[in-house]
Amino acid sequence: MTEAVPSIKPTRRELLVAGATLAAAAPLAAPAIVSAQTPAVEWPKLPYADDALSPVISSVTISFHYAKHHRFYYDNMIRLVADTDLKSQPLLDIIKVSMVNPARIGIYNNAAQFWNHSFYWNSLSPKGGGAPTGAMKDAIEKSFKDYDTFKKDFAAAANGQFASGWAWLVADKDKKLSIQRSGNADTPVVRGFTPLLTIDVWEHAYYLDYQNRRADYTAAVIDKLLNWEFAAENLSKA
Numbered sequence: 245m246t247e248a249v250p251s252i253k254p255t256r257r258e259l260l261v262a263g264a265t266l267a268a269a270a271p272l273a274a275p276a277i278v279s280a281q282t283p284a285v286e287w288p289k290l291p292y293a294d295d296a297l298s299p300v301i302s303s304v305t306i307s308f309h310y311a312k313h314h315r316f317y318y319d320n321m322i323r324l325v326a327d328t329d330l331k332s333q334p335l336l337d338i339i340k341v342s343m344v345n346p347a348r349i350g351i352y353n354n355a356a357q358f359w360n361h362s363f364y365w366n367s368l369s370p371k372g373g374g375a376p377t378g379a380m381k382d383a384i385e386k387s388f389k390d391y392d393t394f395k396k397d398f399a400a401a402a403n404g405q406f407a408s409g410w411a412w413l414v415a416d417k418d419k420k421l422s423i424q425r426s427g428n429a430d431t432p433v434v435r436g437f438t439p440l441l442t443i444d445v446w447e448h449a450y451y452l453d454y455q456n457r458r459a460d461y462t463a464a465v466i467d468k469l470l471n472w473e474f475a476a477e478n479l480s481k482a
């Protein structure tokens with residue numbers, strides 16, 4: 245399959261923000277007009293009000309992060325798949341097909357970032373945080389000894405991710421839990437793991453509220469926002 249002939253070149257900044265290298269992204273320059281057909285992938289609603297996570301994450305951060313950053317990845321993805329064979333594909337198929345094709349790195353970066361952010365919003369809850377109960381408590385204790393060990397390891401992964409990326413709690417096919425981190429747009433969902441929870445550690449996720457203090461942001465998210473009900477739902481499908 246060939247990509248649509250580009251009629252407008254994205255700016256250098258668009259390419260950098262999209263996480264693509266200039267050389268790799270050049271062949272994927274965006275067509276000027278988005279296909280009139282309804283995209284298969286819909287723009288998700290935020291699962292709570294934009295001030296619901298305050299004071300851990302302010303409404304200002306949420307509104308920029310959701311309406312600007314997340315939306316930017318979505319719009320880029322829709323534009324880049326328009327008039328290609330991926331146009332009507334489910335999101336995970338768009339991600340999996342584009343990840344193995346270096347010519348489609350721009351699609352991969354934007355589609356994976358779009359998926360990661362949708363997952364991140366659901367990983368947080370105004371009623372979240374603290375130690376899990378029920379099936380998640382059992383799973384955490386089986387895989388990490390205890391909640392405090394999990395907490396320490398998860399924070400270390402989030403704080404130790406060099407530059408932009410994500411920290412993940414995932415389950416393998418035997419429902420064994422582990423912690424992973426990924427750089428930029430990369431996502432464990434394409435590597436055979438079932439993500440249970442994630443923390444976005446790109447600076448845009450915390451800089452307005454915490455400036456450079458990433459560790460304060462991750463500690464507060466773990467203590468007050470992690471959505472264990474969402475994790476349990478995901479684990480039940482692993």
Ligand code: MN
Pocket residue numbers: 309313361444446448449
């Ligand atoms: Mn983000």
